[in-house]
Amino acid sequence: MGTSLHESETQALASCAAAYPADLTILLHAATNRVTIYLDHAAAEMGLNDARDWLVLSALEDGQQRTQLELSRVVCVDKTTLITVLDRLERQELIVRTVDPSDRRVRIPQITDAGRRVFATFATARDAAEARALDGVSKADREVLMRLLGRIATDTDTLATTA
Amino acid sequence: MGTSLHESETQALASCAAAYPADLTILLHAATNRVTIYLDHAAAEMGLNDARDWLVLSALEDGQQRTQLELSRVVCVDKTTLITVLDRLERQELIVRTVDPSDRRVRIPQITDAGRRVFATFATARDAAEARALDGVSKADREVLMRLLGRIATDTDTLATTA
DNA sequence: CTCGGATCGTCTGGACTCGGATGATTGTGT
DNA sequence: ACACAATCATCCGAGTCCAGACGATCCGAG
Numbered sequence: 157m158g159t160s161l162h163e164s165e166t167q168a169l170a171s172c173a174a175a176y177p178a179d180l181t182i183l184l185h186a187a188t189n190r191v192t193i194y195l196d197h198a199a200a201e202m203g204l205n206d207a208r209d210w211l212v213l214s215a216l217e218d219g220q221q222r223t224q225l226e227l228s229r230v231v232c233v234d235k236t237t238l239i240t241v242l243d244r245l246e247r248q249e250l251i252v253r254t255v256d257p258s259d260r261r262v263r264i265p266q267i268t269d270a271g272r273r274v275f276a277t278f279a280t281a282r283d284a285a286e287a288r289a290l291d292g293v294s295k296a297d298r299e300v301l302m303r304l305l306g307r308i309a310t311d312t313d314t315l316a317t318t319a
Numbered sequence: 320m321g322t323s324l325h326e327s328e329t330q331a332l333a334s335c336a337a338a339y340p341a342d343l344t345i346l347l348h349a350a351t352n353r354v355t356i357y358l359d360h361a362a363a364e365m366g367l368n369d370a371r372d373w374l375v376l377s378a379l380e381d382g383q384q385r386t387q388l389e390l391s392r393v394v395c396v397d398k399t400t401l402i403t404v405l406d407r408l409e410r411q412e413l414i415v416r417t418v419d420p421s422d423r424r425v426r427i428p429q430i431t432d433a434g435r436r437v438f439a440t441f442a443t444a445r446d447a448a449e450a451r452a453l454d455g456v457s458k459a460d461r462e463v464l465m466r467l468l469g470r471i472a473t474d475t476d477t478l479a480t481t482a
Numbered sequence: 483c484t485c486g487g488a489t490c491g492t493c494t495g496g497a498c499t500c501g502g503a504t505g506a507t508t509g510t511g512t
Numbered sequence: 513a514c515a516c517a518a519t520c521a522t523c524c525g526a527g528t529c530c531a532g533a534c535g536a537t538c539c540g541a542g
Binding site: 396398399400403422423424425 | 490499500506507
């Protein structure tokens with residue numbers, strides 16, 4: 157499934173970043189696309205469909221009981237789209253959908269042992285990639301990066317001006 | 320066209336960032352989504368369909384003559400998808416497709432004066448948003464952010480390990 | 483108890499994306 | 513001059529996304 161696209165996208169992104177090196181917006185997109193491509197590739201290598209599949213697994217990994225709707229909010233995936241992800245993960249026996257006996261409307265997706273293993277291997281692969289991407293970067297600089305990204309991600313003022 | 324979705328996405332992103340504050344991958348996604356939502360909103364306000372519409376305009380703004388295929392590579396938009404963007408921009412008279420007399424296969428999209436005006440107003444809105452998002456951040460920290468993002472975006476080693 | 487509104491998961495229809503096919507045009511070898 | 517591969521824009525089809533509709537279930541008011 158679509159493994160040959162990585163090559164061309166990689167090239168395209170390279171020229172992208174080269175063309176607009178000073179623009180925060182473009183840089184954000186380019187950096188995100190880059191890690192997305194890598195993560196999708198890593199996910200495909202271990203039988204997952206997407207980096208999003210792993211994201212869902214990671215949200216389930218803490219064992220906390222969550223409704224599908226709650227889960228969709230946590231991982232920022234549309235509730236409709238989440239269904240297809242859960243269907244796929246369930247078919248691969250990485251999760252199971254349990255029914256809450258106290259409320260038969262809701263389904264509680266829960267990670268299986270197999271799912272936990274896939275999550276763990278993916279997580280180490282991702283951590284290695286992150287470490288490599290930031291290799292040689294000082295602790296202080298990393299902290300700056302994370303802090304500013306977090307600020308951009310959660311800054312409500314940026315959006316408030318449009319209202 | 321889909322203006323009501325901004326609200327819900329914003330909420331979702333907020334919880335997203337809160338749930339995984341230490342993960343570079345998640346932070347990148349959350350930050351990018353945030354600025355994308357803002358830019359899409361700003362684009363819609365001035366009659367554009369997308370932030371991507373503006374991205375295409377920005378690539379045409381330097382007046383350099385580019386083939387559609389070249390353009391698609393510069394802005395990281397699939398050549399097929401670019402067609403629909405150009406069709407829309409042409410319908411709005413923000414660009415024109417000219418034919419290269421020396422090679423009648425190619426179309427050279429060129430920005431019009433109206434397109435230049437839309438680009439300029441959007442650019443100032445974006446710059447203001449970026450300035451607000453980084454308000455109070457020291458020059459040195461900004462430089463760190465841009466440099467590391469650029470490095471992540473262009474780092475070839477990260478992908479090379481998958482081959 | 484029962485009715486009505488709220489909330490869950492799922493389904494559906496229309497729009498978008500993108501790999502590959504197609505047609506037009508180019509240049510190159512002979 | 514002519515065949516033929518290469519390259520451009522465009523079209524098409526399979527896959528995906530998501531807002532809204534829907535049935536099932538819960539809960540509070542009467």
